[in-house]
Amino acid sequence: MNNDFLMQRKKPKPIVQLQLTTMVDLVTILILYLLVSTVFGVSDLSFPPELRLPSSLSKEQIDSAPQVLVYNGKIQFSPTQKEISLAEFASGSGRGLELLSEIKGEFQSQKKRMGKQPVLISLIADREEKYSVIFSVVAQIKRTGFDTVLFVASGGP
Amino acid sequence: MDNYDVFGPRKKKVHQEVNVAPILDVMFTIIFFLLVATSFESFTKLTVPPSRVSAAPSKVDEAPPANPRVVVSGSQDKLKIQLTAGGKEPYDQIDDAQFEKLRESVAKLVKDYLDKNPAEKTYQLTISSDLSYEVLVRAMDGIRESSQDVVLVAPVDSIGGKTLQESVL
Numbered sequence: 001m002n003n004d005f006l007m008q009r010k011k012p013k014p015i016v017q018l019q020l021t022t023m024v025d026l027v028t029i030l031i032l033y034l035l036v037s038t039v040f041g042v043s044d045l046s047f048p049p050e051l052r053l054p055s056s057l058s059k060e061q062i063d064s065a066p067q068v069l070v071y072n073g074k075i076q077f078s079p080t081q082k083e084i085s086l087a088e089f090a091s092g093s094g095r096g097l098e099l100l101s102e103i104k105g106e107f108q109s110q111k112k113r114m115g116k117q118p119v120l121i122s123l124i125a126d127r128e129e130k131y132s133v134i135f136s137v138v139a140q141i142k143r144t145g146f147d148t149v150l151f152v153a154s155g156g157p
Numbered sequence: 158m159d160n161y162d163v164f165g166p167r168k169k170k171v172h173q174e175v176n177v178a179p180i181l182d183v184m185f186t187i188i189f190f191l192l193v194a195t196s197f198e199s200f201t202k203l204t205v206p207p208s209r210v211s212a213a214p215s216k217v218d219e220a221p222p223a224n225p226r227v228v229v230s231g232s233q234d235k236l237k238i239q240l241t242a243g244g245k246e247p248y249d250q251i252d253d254a255q256f257e258k259l260r261e262s263v264a265k266l267v268k269d270y271l272d273k274n275p276a277e278k279t280y281q282l283t284i285s286s287d288l289s290y291e292v293l294v295r296a297m298d299g300i301r302e303s304s305q306d307v308v309l310v311a312p313v314d315s316i317g318g319k320t321l322q323e324s325v326l
Contacts, residue, residue, distance in 0.1 A: 020177045027184045034191035054294040057260070058301065125290050132286035132312050134293065139311075153294055 045152065046078070047071070047124050054127040056153035065120035065150060066106055070129060070137055075099070079106050090136055100144060107145040118147040225270055226281040227263060228313050229288065229296050236292070240266045242274075259292065263299025271303050279306040286312035 047053075051071050067078040076083040080102050088096040103121075110119045121141060125134060138149050224243065231237040236254040239247040248270060254262040267280060280300045284293055293309075300307050 020181065024177055024181065024184070027181065027188065031184060031187055031191065034188065034195060037195060054291040056294050057298050127289060127291040127294075129290045130286060131284050131288050131290065131293055134290050135286075135309065135311055138309065151294060151297075 045122070045124065051124070052127050053124070053152060053154040056151075056155065058153065058155075063120055063122075063150060065122045066110070067122040067124055067152075068103075068137065068141060070123065070125040070133065072126075075137065077103060077106075086133060086137070089140065092140070100140065103141065103146075104144040111145070119145070120148050120150055121146040122150045122152050124152045224279075224281060225267075225274070225277050226283065226310065227267065227296060227300060229259070229263075229282075229284040229292060230313055231285070233289065233292065236262075238262055238266060238296075240270055242270065242277075256292070256295075259295040260299040260302075263296050264302040267300050267303045278304055279308060280304050281308045281310045283310035283313045286314050 045067065047069055048071060051069075069076040069078070070086070073086055074083050075086055075089045077099060082099055082102060084095045084099055088094060089099060090096065092100060107119055107121075123134075123138065123141075125137075141149060225248070226241045228239040228241060228247075229236055230239075233256050236256060236259060237250065237252055238254050238259075239250040242248040249266050251262050251266065271277065282293070282296055282300060284296060297307055
């Protein structure tokens with residue numbers, strides 16, 4: 001037996017090769033899928049995870065615009081991150097007046113950049129927010145000069 | 158010279174292989190970037206158009222615009238939808254609309270009106286002050302199936318005493 005062992009030739013080691021072609025195919029398909037499904041620019045929207053947006057069947061894409069967040073009895077303006085209570089904002093005096101002048105300042109700087117194009121502002125609010133609150137906020141915003149208010153909603157029914 | 162080479166010793170074929178390793182590296186980097194950057198939830202928007210001044214009708218016999226208005230009132234469980242168009246009495250109404258079917262109900266009212274009055278392009282919308290933002294968005298969706306031009310009006314229960322200028326956005 002020992003002699004047989006000595007006589008045996010060493011078998012050539014099989015060369016293990018990775019089949020990369022199929023892998024590349026899969027990866028390319030994955031990349032194409034992600035490129036198509038990715039919505040760039042939505043990261044501009046920031047709101048608390050507890051906030052539930054209303055759903056809409058509208059097919060319009062989100063535009064980049066400064067945002068006003070109405071949530072939990074407070075209002076926040078994204079460019080300055082200033083947050084005050086809705087009561088203060090509705091009163092239009094004190095901190096409410098400060099925020100309104102900040103919104104107006106933002107409108108004027110946007111107007112310079114946009115020229116004749118409409119100046120947009122996004123409104124993000126919880127789906128359970130009362131219409132009286134929504135209307136008064138939109139009315140105040142429109143007084144600062146913004147032409148068009150975009151109501152942000154989640155797509156689908 | 159080349160002809161002599163034909164009879165010379167054969168050259169060994171060189172196997173050229175594509176080096177896929179760096180391609181894979183780049184692709185995986187792209188995948189990670191896209192996975193991080195992707196937002197699978199889709200967002201949309203509803204635009205409230207800027208206010209406009211309408212031109213006077215060119216012909217004397219042309220009917221003035223009736224400013225059709227969709228009014229949603231009641232409670233979330235039992236909604237009342239009215240479409241008014243100038244007159245004291247509503248042009249059409251649905252008394253017991255369901256919240257889930259609000260879009261379809263509003264769309265039907267507006268479409269019926271638009272079929273008979275194709276010149277009306279702008280629709281006003283108002284809902285009760287205590288109704289939710291979701292009701293507003295659904296009603297807007299319903300109108301926008303027929304007309305893209307929606308103008309928000311102050312809550313239906315707070316218009317009293319205000320001029321049209323104050324109550325329309």
